[in-house]
Amino acid sequence: xxxxxxxxxxxxxxxxxxxxxxxxxxxxxxxxxxxxxxxxxxxxxxxxxxxxxxxxxxxxxxxxxxxxxxxxxxxxxxxxxxxxxxxxxxxxxxxxxxxxxxxxxxxxxxxxxxxxxxxxxxxxxxxxxxxxxxxxxxxxxxxxxxxxxxxxxxxxxxxxxxxxxxxxxxxxxxxxxxxxxxxxxxxxxxxxxxxxxxxxxxxxxxxxxxxxxxxxxxxxxxxxxxxxxxxxxxxxxxxxxxxxxxxxxxxxxxxxxxxxxxxxxxxxxxxxxxxxxxxxxxxxxxxxxxxxxxxxxxxxxxxxxxxxxxxxxxxxxxxxxxxxxxxxxxxxxxxxxxxxxxxxxxxxxxxxxxxxxxxxxxxxxxxxxxxxxxxxxxxxxxxxxxxxxxxxxxxxxxxxxxxxxxxxxxxxxxxx
Numbered sequence: 001x002x003x004x005x006x007x008x009x010x011x012x013x014x015x016x017x018x019x020x021x022x023x024x025x026x027x028x029x030x031x032x033x034x035x036x037x038x039x040x041x042x043x044x045x046x047x048x049x050x051x052x053x054x055x056x057x058x059x060x061x062x063x064x065x066x067x068x069x070x071x072x073x074x075x076x077x078x079x080x081x082x083x084x085x086x087x088x089x090x091x092x093x094x095x096x097x098x099x100x101x102x103x104x105x106x107x108x109x110x111x112x113x114x115x116x117x118x119x120x121x122x123x124x125x126x127x128x129x130x131x132x133x134x135x136x137x138x139x140x141x142x143x144x145x146x147x148x149x150x151x152x153x154x155x156x157x158x159x160x161x162x163x164x165x166x167x168x169x170x171x172x173x174x175x176x177x178x179x180x181x182x183x184x185x186x187x188x189x190x191x192x193x194x195x196x197x198x199x200x201x202x203x204x205x206x207x208x209x210x211x212x213x214x215x216x217x218x219x220x221x222x223x224x225x226x227x228x229x230x231x232x233x234x235x236x237x238x239x240x241x242x243x244x245x246x247x248x249x250x251x252x253x254x255x256x257x258x259x260x261x262x263x264x265x266x267x268x269x270x271x272x273x274x275x276x277x278x279x280x281x282x283x284x285x286x287x288x289x290x291x292x293x294x295x296x297x298x299x300x301x302x303x304x305x306x307x308x309x310x311x312x313x314x315x316x317x318x319x320x321x322x323x324x325x326x327x328x329x330x331x332x333x334x335x336x337x338x339x340x341x342x343x344x345x346x347x348x349x350x351x352x353x354x355x356x357x358x359x360x361x362x363x364x365x366x367x368x369x370x371x372x373x374x375x376x377x378x379x380x381x382x383x384x385x386x387x388x389x390x391x392x393x394x395x396x397x398x399x400x401x402x403x404x405x406x407x408x409x410x411x412x413x414x415x416x
Contacts, residue, residue: 001108003166004159009104012090012097012172020087027080034073040066078186082179089175093168100165107158114154115147200250203243210240215396222344222393226332227299234296237265260410303331344393346386356382 001009044066214236221229244261247253310327311320332349333339339349346353359375392404401407 001104003162003169005166007166007169009101009162009165011101012094012169014090014094016087016090016094019090020084023080023083023087025080026076026083030073030076030078030080033069033076037066037069037073040069075187079183082182082186086175086179089172089179093172093175097165097168097172100161100168104158104161104165107154107161111151111154111158114151200247200252203246204252207240207243207247210236210243214240219393219396223340224329224332225339225343225349226303226328227296228303228328230296231300241265303328306331345390346382347389348382 003009214233217229217233217236221233241261241264244253244257248255248258307324307327311324314320314323335342335350339351342348342350342353348356356375356379360372360379388405392406395401395404
């Protein structure tokens with residue numbers, strides 16, 4: 001049921017007594033802030049020129065606190081009475097609207113259940129049948145006319161109830177808007193975000209977006225794979241680290257948040273490369289910033305070129321886009337489903353698993369042979385981490401991301 005102005009005919013929600021209590025509390029708090037500011041300002045002024053550790057400590061602790069309290073008092077003191085005034089208005093409008101909602105419901109029920117039709121709405125099958133006698137037609141016509149007249153009156157009554165409802169809501173909205181405008185006037189020009197406050201808000205929003213996009217890219221990397229998604233994922237990881245570092249220095253992120261972001265870009269599965277000497281150190285550093293390695297970019301550029309050529313040969317348009325997608329899949333999954341499943345379970349495609357196995361098999365030449373230790377570490381990391389990551393992937397895709405193992409143990413997720 002909707003009013004002539006398109007409003008749903010429902011009761012007005014809100015607890016006037018709670019709003020009134022909150023308004024009174026805010027007014028009282030504003031007065032206390034004002035008196036506290038006066039007291040603290042007096043302490044600072046009275047101690048001016050004094051020496052001593054106690055005085056210096058007092059001046060250090062109080063600082064400009066009295067200024068902040070005074071500013072807050074200017075906001076709280078006028079806001080409280082506005083809320084109290086609105087609560088009084090709500091006490092008046094709420095029962096009136098509740099009564100009108102009931103009246104509208106009763107009027108609608110009476111109109112809907114009454115016999116007859118409004119003018120011009122009576123269908124032909126509700127007219128007296130042609131075979132009726134003139135007397136019967138006349139009698140039935142009079143009855144229909146009486147029913148129709150009553151139906152019209154009930155409809156008018158129903159519409160009047162709806163209009164009264166609209167009028168009552170208009171009155172309440174006027175009181176609400178007045179209260180909102182007064183509060184806005186009280187705050188206007190007294191609380192303004194500085195440049196860095198605006199930057200902080202922007203950074204917080206970007207970090208959340210990167211977290212969502214990072215999840216999407218991670219899933220795409222599992223299903224499709226390849227250097228293109230490696231670049232995107234690496235850029236997201238490094239960008240997230242940079243923004244979390246900014247938040248940390250601004251006091252918007254904890255040291256734990258920063259530590260997790262740092263761990264997130266360290267390729268723990270490649271720690272064994274550090275045993276390979278100088279070249280291993282270079283390779284490990286390259287893995288940490290995969291997105292910025294020239295080899296990754298050249299591989300991605302080659303794939304993009306192949307995809308573009310495949311799309312053009314297919315005729316362009318939607319057909320060309322589909323062919324480009326197929327080419328991306330085929331380039332990254334030469335073993336088809338086998339590559340996808342290997343990457344899903346172990347984090348490496350079939351080629352990577354073969355290379356890892358070959359490196360470990362060199363153990364016959366001695367454990368100190370340079371590829372063996374890194375390969376053994378990587379294999380151990382894979383065996384431990386893969387089951388956890390597999391379970392997490394399943395939970396993520398089934399809509400149970402909050403139950404992921406790495407969600408419950410964040411540092412473990414960052415390492416894996």
